[in-house]
Amino acid sequence: MPHIALPEGQFGIRGALAFRPETARPLNELADFLLHAPNSLSAGDRELIATYVSYLNDCHFCQSIHGAIAAAHLDGDEELVRRVKADFQYAAISEKLKALLVIASKVQRGGKNVTVEDVAHARELGATDVEIHDTVLIAAAFCMYNRYVDGLATVQPHDQAMYRERGKMVARDGYVSVSKTYLPAEPVRG
């Protein structure tokens, strides 16, 4: 049971977001920009970073939903998502993404763990400064989202079909657009 009176029937972060729509707005805008907006890193690559950090933080809801969104971007390849979580160095992903996942995993433990060598390695494999920035911020942001979801003891179902369905919807429409289905309607202005 959640620690506070979250709206019933909303799972994971959606319960917390619907409880406090004021903070929901910037939280969804940040996720939308980092994971869904156009970027030189594909949406699939960015969702894999989010999934991997959520897995390291042991957040069931976040790793399940972002794993499902990643798979939706990757032609339904759930096996690739599993391999990235199990040992990304042996997964069928680019060397650049591997170098970015190393940086993300350092940020998950603490930002000061990222070394000049980690960054130089990512750059040698073609990562740009914006891509390195966004990797650091995706990893940092999921250290927030994961703690938010777990710290309120939100309801986190074990239902692969539900995550798969929602994953497809978020991959297609993005975070801000989907949030309109579970947030209270914004007051009409003007």
Add this chain to the structure above:
Amino acid sequence: MAHIAIPEGLPGISGGFAFRPETAKPMRELANILLHESNSLTMGERELIATYVSSRNDCYFCQTSHGAAAAAHLGGDDVVQRVRTDFESAPVTAKLKALLAIAGKVQQDGKLVTAEDVERARREGASDIEIHDTVLIAAAFCMYNRYVDGLGTWQPRDPSMYAQMGQHLAEHGYLKSSR
């Protein structure tokens, strides 16, 4: 030197914000709602939670700038130092102590927050919104701290700069750059 080419002369998070204005916007708005907009928790109390979490994450820039903002709200640095070293014996309310205990758990891992921790906060008068905001402030600073340290931002050791920044944040909030 920072890990990426962020504009020079901007300390801590302002370097990351200047490099990527698109992500700066929601990050500033989130900080402003959590720490500066009206709330049943005072701005001083909320800045103390932010400072305490940043101190546990060992982020020099964040704990110093938010410590200075807390000191500006509270009229002095003494309570800030005592909250950082041992909040249970600091001169703050029993409610804030219970919320700081929750924030300390969230800083390690959200799953460590127990029903007893929440019950204690409620017994001391905390509302559901105050518990929610405490959890989200603690979680958000696990992001801000990692962002500031993970980019290798410039974090000067200049007490007067932080005092000025704290004063500015306390008065004007987080939506616009202080520099």
